[in-house]
Amino acid sequence: MRRRLILVGILATALAACGGSSSSASPSASGSGSSSTSPSADASTSADPAATNQPSVAPSASTAVPGSTATAACDGVTLRKTPSSSGSKVKVITSGTAVHFVATVTGTAYTAGACGNSGNTWLKIDKVGGKSAQSAYGVKYVYAAQGFFQ
Numbered sequence: 001m002r003r004r005l006i007l008v009g010i011l012a013t014a015l016a017a018c019g020g021s022s023s024s025a026s027p028s029a030s031g032s033g034s035s036s037t038s039p040s041a042d043a044s045t046s047a048d049p050a051a052t053n054q055p056s057v058a059p060s061a062s063t064a065v066p067g068s069t070a071t072a073a074c075d076g077v078t079l080r081k082t083p084s085s086s087g088s089k090v091k092v093i094t095s096g097t098a099v100h101f102v103a104t105v106t107g108t109a110y111t112a113g114a115c116g117n118s119g120n121t122w123l124k125i126d127k128v129g130g131k132s133a134q135s136a137y138g139v140k141y142v143y144a145a146q147g148f149f150q
Helices: 002-017 039-046 133-137
Strands: 069-071 077-080 089-093 098-110 119-128 142-145
Touching (some): 119 133
16 A cells, blocks of 8 residues: 555656646636636737737828928918917918928927828928028028928
């Protein structure tokens, strides 16, 4: 009898060392009463690598890169001396006018209405229609609400 107990003890220890045991292999051990999959299988089926590499938001004017050119999306876009809706008006440009900007800055919030996107990001513009802001308007930079540009 003593030999059986020793043998059972050795087998139980060997089985546990190999990663198996009768209670953890049982479907009811998880409490669900049904067969369960391993955590690694769940993780591989729930995470689609192609989906995680996709941008969550479509690119927009808010992803403008300083040193780029943007085009006015509609008529009546106002260029101002400061990045503010109440800043002094310098010029009103028409749809299709190209501007070169050196930075995006945070200014006062603006509402775009039917033309563009509302926000508070402004373009710091050094060239309008190929001419420098200095030569055209007498100021080094003018500002326009980024939401009105493409």
